[in-house]
Every structure is written in structure tokens, then in C-alpha cells.
Amino acid sequence: MSAQSRGFSLIELMIVLALDAVIIAGVFSVFQSNQSVYRTNDAMARLQENVRISYDYLSREIRMAGSGYSCLSSIDAMYNMLKDATGFDQQFGTIVQGYDNGNSLPTEISTDVKTGTDVLVVRGSYGTGSKLEGTMNNNSAVLRTTVMDPAPFGGSDIVVITDCRTASIFQVTHYTESNGTTVHNTGNSTTPGNATKNFPYAYSAGASVIKVRTTSYYVGTNDDGNSALFVRNTDAGSAETHEIVEGITDMQLEYAVDTNSDGYPDEYKTAAAITAGEWDQVISVRVSLLAESLEDNITDSKTPYQFYQRETDGTLTEITPTDRKIRRSSSFVVAIRGRLQ
Structure with a gap:
């Protein structure tokens, strides 16, 4: 009995400890590998989600540019009755506009845009529209619209009225929900205010009649110091900026210009290459986004990636x-x- 109770030898104990170390190292290696795979898959999923969200916002906005002007292609003239009609937020006659590589930016967004990235500006309607009740007096500061619940707009909202031939932009200075009375007078404290109360003719x-706004999309830096896609909307003469999604580090834009009005793009141009009159000929926008974790x-090492570079004639360039x-x-x-068409 005493011979059977003598225990392990030193060599046997060392062998057991060595085997334990090998097993623990293997388990730790599997854990590290699984953790690395999880982090990679999670980062990939977030990248794809960020790009999808950005696509949803940008594509919807571009597709519906100028939608509030109704039957856009048949409108012969658009009148802007606002003060400072050429101001950045008031240029409703230009439904699509852009700024190239963060250059020549308007003061409203000049300090927010990441250097070297493009800015997309889209103008059009939002909300629920109303209808004009009866022929209006084009020299009056009052018109009557259909009563709706909830009210389609209110005081200080900027709206467009159109009959598919002509469109006019003005700011509501007072709105009565009970009977749809819409006042658009001058001399009020609203911003930007109306330069005139007289319409070009009696609608x-x-x-x-529906609200309109200017919407800007750009890449900026959020409070955490990360690059993100932002949207800036005007509403009732003021502007609000919101972060859409983190991780978008660059946005490059090209605009398809239809020079002969046949409904097909003749060439793609950057914003810097488009003249003022050519913005009315833009029929589509090509958007290139770069997202990062x-x-x-x-990754185990620095991984090169490809992104659109205009400096190389629009080809994909590998960047380390x-x-x-x-x-x-x-x-x-x-x-x-x-x-x-």
C-alpha cells in the first residue's frame, strides 16, 4: 500500500504542466482568432450599413430634386419673390448644385466641410401640399388655400405655388388654420422676408402650394472627432444640421449634363467645371463614397484601398x-x- 501511494515524480509533473500550457495556449489562440474574426465581421457590417444609409438619403434627395415645383419639365418660368433671392438658401431656381473639393463654399457651410470633399445641394419640396381655393388676386398679399389637418404650413414657412406653367417662391408671413388664409406680405420681421407681395399673374x-427647402449634404467631423455624413436643411427661414452616419470620410460628385435636351447625358462634369447656366441641364448625379471603420x-497590416480620383481622369487609384x-x-x-424624358 505504501508503494502505491508515493504520488507523481518530478518528471511526470513537468510533463503535465507542459501539456496544460499547450492546451491553454491553444485555447487562447482560438479565442484571439475568434475575437479578430468577430471584430472584422462587425466592422464590415457597419461599413455596409453606413454606405446603405448614405445611399438611401442621397438617392432619395437627388431623385426628388425640384419635386415641389410639380411637372418640372413643363414650367416656363420661375419667380423668386424673396429678399436676397440669390442667397445660398434662397436659390430655389437651381434645384441641383454642387461645390468641388471644399472650394468656393458659401459662408453657411464653409467651416463645416472636410477639406478636399464635395458638397451636394438639392432644392425641392417637403411635407404635404395644399391647393389654391379660387382664382387669386395677384396684387393681394392674401390667398386662400384648402383647409387641412394638420396644417400644411405655417407662418415663416417658404413655399412654392405652381400651376405647371409658372412657379413662384414666397414666404408665408401669417397663416390661419381655420380657413386656410395665407398672408405673404412685405415689411415683416420674418427672415429672409418677401421683396414683393405681387405675383407675376393670378394663379x-x-x-x-407646398413648402420648399434647401438641403445640403457634406462630409464633416462630429463631436467624437470622426468623419461623418451630415445634412443641413432650411426650415421656415432658419437652418438645422444633423449627422446622418459616422464613418463616411470622402464624397466625390460628378454631374451628367444634357447639352442637347435629348434626355441622355452628354458628359459628366465636376462642380468646378459646370457653368452657372449648365446646372439647369444636369439630369443625374454620380456619387462616390468612401467609408472606413x-x-x-x-487588419493585420496596412491594407491598400481604391477610391475614385479625379486627378487621374476618374480612374480608381490605389491608396496605402x-x-x-x-x-x-x-x-x-x-x-x-x-x-x-
Whole structure:
């Protein structure tokens, strides 16, 4: 009995400890590998989601540019009755506009845009429209619209009235919900205010009245120091800016110009190459986005990526980063529905 109770020898104990170490190392290696795969898959999923959200916002806005002007292609003239009608937020006659590589930006967004990225500006309607009740007196500061619940607009809202032949932009200075009375007078404290209360002619019953706004999309930096896609909307003469999604580090834009009005793009141009008169000939926009993971050290080494570079005639250029983030580029073309033949 005493011979059977002598225990393990030193060599046997060392062998057991060595085997335990091998097993623990294997388990730790599997854990690290699974953790790395999880981080990579999670980062990839977030990239794809960020790009999808950006696409949803941008494509919807571009597609519906100028939608509030109703039957856009048949309108012969648009009148802007606002003060400072050429101001950035008031240029409703230009439904699509852009700024190239963060250059020549308007003061409203000049300090917010990331250097070297493009800005997309889209103008059109939002909300629920109303109808004109009866032929209006074009020299009056009052018109009557259909009563709706909830009210389609209110005091200080900027709206468009159109009958598919002519459109006029003005600011509501007072609105009565009970009877739809809409006042658009001058000399009020509203911003920007109306330069005149006189319409170019008397719109007939059935003309559409709906709110309009200027919407800007750009890449900026959020409170956490990360690049993100932002949207800036004007509403009732003021502006609000919201972050859409993190991780969008670059946006490059090209505009399809239809020079002969046949409904087909003749060439794609950058915003810097488009003259003032050519913005009315833009029928679609090509958007290129670059997204990156928020966390660093996702990959084992610095991973080169490809992104659209105008300096190389629009070809994809391979770029080697200084970090180990994951990046993905995406490009899509969206047509302006109101300008399709």
C-alpha cells in the first residue's frame, strides 16, 4: 500500500504542466482568432450599413430634386419673390448644385466641410401640399388655400405655388388654420422676408402650394472627432444640421449634363467645371463614397484601398493608408426624376 501511494515524480509533473500550457495556449489562440474574426465581421457590417444609409438619403434627395415645383419639365418660368433671392438658401431656381473639393463654399457651410470633399445641394419640396381655393388676386398679399389637418404650413414657412406653367417662391408671413388664409406680405420681421407681395399673374383654383427647402449634404467631423455624413436643411427661414452616419470620410460628385435636351447625358462634369447656366441641364448625379471603420487595428497590416480620383481622369487609384482600418468605396448614379424624358 505504501508503494502505491508515493504520488507523481518530478518528471511526470513537468510533463503535465507542459501539456496544460499547450492546451491553454491553444485555447487562447482560438479565442484571439475568434475575437479578430468577430471584430472584422462587425466592422464590415457597419461599413455596409453606413454606405446603405448614405445611399438611401442621397438617392432619395437627388431623385426628388425640384419635386415641389410639380411637372418640372413643363414650367416656363420661375419667380423668386424673396429678399436676397440669390442667397445660398434662397436659390430655389437651381434645384441641383454642387461645390468641388471644399472650394468656393458659401459662408453657411464653409467651416463645416472636410477639406478636399464635395458638397451636394438639392432644392425641392417637403411635407404635404395644399391647393389654391379660387382664382387669386395677384396684387393681394392674401390667398386662400384648402383647409387641412394638420396644417400644411405655417407662418415663416417658404413655399412654392405652381400651376405647371409658372412657379413662384414666397414666404408665408401669417397663416390661419381655420380657413386656410395665407398672408405673404412685405415689411415683416420674418427672415429672409418677401421683396414683393405681387405675383407675376393670378394663379387659378387648383394650383399647388407646398413648402420648399434647401438641403445640403457634406462630409464633416462630429463631436467624437470622426468623419461623418451630415445634412443641413432650411426650415421656415432658419437652418438645422444633423449627422446622418459616422464613418463616411470622402464624397466625390460628378454631374451628367444634357447639352442637347435629348434626355441622355452628354458628359459628366465636376462642380468646378459646370457653368452657372449648365446646372439647369444636369439630369443625374454620380456619387462616390468612401467609408472606413471607426476602430483602428482591425487588419493585420496596412491594407491598400481604391477610391475614385479625379486627378487621374476618374480612374480608381490605389491608396496605402497609415493605419489598419477597413475601408470600402462605393459609387452609384441617380437620375433626377423631373428631368427624365
